[in-house]
Amino acid sequence: MEILLVDDNPGDLRLAAEALKEGDAQVRLHTVQDGMEAMAFLRRTGEYMDVPRPDLILLDLNMPRMNGRQVLAEIKEDSTLKYIPVVVLTGSRELEDMVKTYDLHANSYVTKPTDFEQFIVMLNSITSFWLSVLGYEWRGVN
Amino acid sequence: MVQASKVDQRPASTEAAGGEIKQSRELFRILFHSSPIGAYIIQNGHFRLVNHQLAHISGYEESELVGKPSLSFVLAEDRESVRENAIRMLKGECSVGYEFRIVTKRAKIKWVMETVAPVYYRRKRATLGSLIDVTERKQVEERLKQMTAEMQRSNTELEQFAYVISHDLQEPLRMVSSYTQLLAKRYRNELDSDADEFITYAVDGAKRMQTLLHDLLGYSRVGTRGKPFGLVNCEHIVQQATANLKIAIEENAASVTYDVLPTVMGDEGQLVQLFQNLIGNALKFRREEPPSIHISVQRRNNVVTFSVKDNGIGIDPRQSQSIFEIFRRLHTREEYPGTGMGLAICKKIVERHGGNISVQSRPGEGSTFHFSIDMGGGEAE
Numbered sequence: 029m030e031i032l033l034v035d036d037n038p039g040d041l042r043l044a045a046e047a048l049k050e051g052d053a054q055v056r057l058h059t060v061q062d063g064m065e066a067m068a069f070l071r072r073t074g075e076y077m078d079v080p081r082p083d084l085i086l087l088d089l090n091m092p093r094m095n096g097r098q099v100l101a102e103i104k105e106d107s108t109l110k111y112i113p114v115v116v117l118t119g120s121r122e123l124e125d126m127v128k129t130y131d132l133h134a135n136s137y138v139t140k141p142t143d144f145e146q147f148i149v150m151l152n153s154i155t156s157f158w159l160s161v162l163g164y165e166w167r168g169v170n
Numbered sequence: 171m172v173q174a175s176k177v178d179q180r181p182a183s184t185e186a187a188g189g190e191i192k193q194s195r196e197l198f199r200i201l202f203h204s205s206p207i208g209a210y211i212i213q214n215g216h217f218r219l220v221n222h223q224l225a226h227i228s229g230y231e232e233s234e235l236v237g238k239p240s241l242s243f244v245l246a247e248d249r250e251s252v253r254e255n256a257i258r259m260l261k262g263e264c265s266v267g268y269e270f271r272i273v274t275k276r277a278k279i280k281w282v283m284e285t286v287a288p289v290y291y292r293r294k295r296a297t298l299g300s301l302i303d304v305t306e307r308k309q310v311e312e313r314l315k316q317m318t319a320e321m322q323r324s325n326t327e328l329e330q331f332a333y334v335i336s337h338d339l340q341e342p343l344r345m346v347s348s349y350t351q352l353l354a355k356r357y358r359n360e361l362d363s364d365a366d367e368f369i370t371y372a373v374d375g376a377k378r379m380q381t382l383l384h385d386l387l388g389y390s391r392v393g394t395r396g397k398p399f400g401l402v403n404c405e406h407i408v409q410q411a412t413a414n415l416k417i418a419i420e421e422n423a424a425s426v427t428y429d430v431l432p433t434v435m436g437d438e439g440q441l442v443q444l445f446q447n448l449i450g451n452a453l454k455f456r457r458e459e460p461p462s463i464h465i466s467v468q469r470r471n472n473v474v475t476f477s478v479k480d481n482g483i484g485i486d487p488r489q490s491q492s493i494f495e496i497f498r499r500l501h502t503r504e505e506y507p508g509t510g511m512g513l514a515i516c517k518k519i520v521e522r523h524g525g526n527i528s529v530q531s532r533p534g535e536g537s538t539f540h541f542s543i544d545m546g547g548g549e550a551e
Contacts (some may be wrong), residue, residue: 039345046352099189119341142344142380 029055032082034066034099036119040140040168044086044151047144051152053159058082063094067102083110084158087134089118089125097132105135113158134165136146174324183426192301205300212240212297217289227282227303229275244272245279256297259286269304281308325393332390336383343383347376349523383495385511388548389496392518397437399523403430404476408465415453422453428465432474434543436521440519445478448539452480454506457534470543473525479538494527516541 031048035041041059048055055118058079060066069076085103089096096116103109116149118125126137138154141147191402202209209223220235229241235243244252248270259265266285273279284301291298333487350372358366393528405428412419412426419426428451434441445465452463461480468475485493492498494517499510514525516539520527524544531537 037341041350043345043348043352070426099326119344140344142340142347143377144348144355147348 029053029056029084029155029161030080031057031064031084031155032069032083033057033059033083033086034061034063034091034096035086035088036061037088039091040106043144043147047148047151048155051155053152053155055155055159056080063096063099066099067094070103070112071127083162083169084155085112085114086117086154087114089116089120097128100129100132100134110143113162115154115158179277194214200397207300209298209300210235211291212242213291214292215241218296220300224301226551227274227280227301228272229278234275243272247271256286259297260288260295260524269308279301281305329390329393331504332386333394336387336390339383340380342385343376343379347373347380350376359429361535382509385509385515388494389511389515391516392440392515395437396522399435401433401439402436402441403433404441404467407441410442410443411449414442415450418450418453421463422456424456424461424463426455426463426465429467431465431467431476434523434545436476436543438521442524444516444519444541447510448478452478452482452537454508454516455480455482455537457481457483473542475540475542477538477540479536481536484533484535484537485529486533487531490529490531493529501509 034156035044035045038061041061045057045059048057058069060069066085068074069079070082070085071078086094087099096118100114101133103112104112110133115136115138116129117132117140118139119140121139129137136154140148141150202219203221205221205223207425208373209221209225210224211219217235217238217240220232225232225235230243240467241249241252247254252268252270255265255268264288268286269281270284271279271281281304282301283304284299286297286299289296298328350369354369358369384548408426408428413517418424449463453461459481461482464479466477466479468477493500494513497510498513498514499506501507517527520543525542527539527541529537530540
């Protein structure tokens with residue numbers, strides 16, 4: 029399973045990688061640090077010519093240049109990308125952020141737990157859930 | 171038909187009548203001129219008669235006032251409203267305590283409070299007015315208004331500040347906490363025992379800081395994220411609070427009882443939190459015997475006072491004020507966990523509802539928390 033993680037904080041990127049390592053899901057993690065890079069990755073432009081189409085996108089909200097909401101809107105308006113599940117992964121516990129995110133058709137809104145053990149559990153259950161529901165047939169389509 | 175006999179109201183003689191009129195004129199003259207209140211008669215918009223005190227307040231001589239248009243002494247911006255007030259008065263309404271500004275001879279602006287009434291003067295319609303200088307009171311009021319506005323502004327700023335720091339500090343702290351936990355997970359027992367101890371303290375410190383920030387955020391939310399007031403049934407509120415504490419109540423084999431509770435104006439979510447914090451405290455600071463909590467209510471005029479009584483460990487009366495301060499704890503973390511924010515949040519919620527909170531207690535004999543809610547319904551400014 030190919031996962032694209034979009035987060036501007038290198039500490040968060042590494043933490044997610046470590047958390048996935050602690051789990052047993054067979055995943056390949058790709059990371060980019062802002063929205064522009066995320067769109068380039070998804071559209072396979074520039075340096076991202078040969079990257080795979082991700083099966084799941086984990087998206088932070090607050091990022092420079094192009095933030096998570098803009099990325100989400102653009103993905104969900106693109107007929108070739110909108111089927112990719114997007115899980116918004118954020119530090120914000122604001123109800124308003126959650127409502128806005130679902131308005132933009134996010135598949136899930138998840139607050140990053142402050143406890144690392146909980147983070148491991150959360151990240152691995154998200155990936156195994158999407159891994160189980162997507163199935164091999166679907167993953168071939170992308 | 172019985173004819174009612176007419177009472178003869180005429181004075182005994184015209185001579186006596188003349189004497190009485192003279193006497194009452196004299197009385198009026200003395201009263202008018204020695205009054206500590208500025209008094210005057212206006213006819214056709216001009217001063218016809220003024221007293222010493224009006225001259226004193228305005229800084230003009232009496233002779234400089236008589237014959238002049240009365241409005242010319244009023245500050246230009248206030249003239250229109252003074253004129254309108256005079257028209258209302260002529261329609262038969264007496265005007266009492268009307269406030270406006272005048273300009274004195276030395277070009278100083280003074281606030282005055284005026285009472286006017288329609289009268290006849292020399293057989294023609296006129297206005298009898300009296301006024302006092304209220305400049306000092308106005309200045310104090312103005313200063314008070316400014317200070318209140320300033321305090322409100324700085325309060326809002328402080329709440330915003332607390333909100334922003336607790337919110338924005340969560341992110342870097344999550345890094346510290348997660349990575350120390352990761353260190354502990356990967357390297358515990360691979361380093362020496364000192365290193366393990368250091369890691370334990372670092373993990374523990376970061377976790378504690380997170381709880382503190384979380385509670386500080388909760389505290390600042392009372393002011394910044396409050397909902398508008400509505401009618402709230404307090405029995406529902408207490409039922410919701412006890413439902414949220416269901417597990418803790420069952421684990422402690424506690425009993426929570428309450429009288430018939432009224433409907434009040436308030437923020438439902440915050441009132442649930444208030445009762446929940448107080449009941450939760452009673453469960454936490456319990457004695458050996460099962461906790462027993464009773465909520466009663468008293469109503470006086472527009473103020474409803476709730477009392478939450480428990481049979482717990484009680485509080486040293488010397489601490490009965492300080493327990494409502496933020497991060498105030500009376501026990502070690504080992505004895506009772508928590509950041510000491512619960513009662514500070516209660517206080518803030520009660521104050522937002524225009525009330526006060528206090529505690530009555532003796533160590534070992536339980537505590538009773540009293541808090542009031544103003545039924546006036548307006549959010550405390």
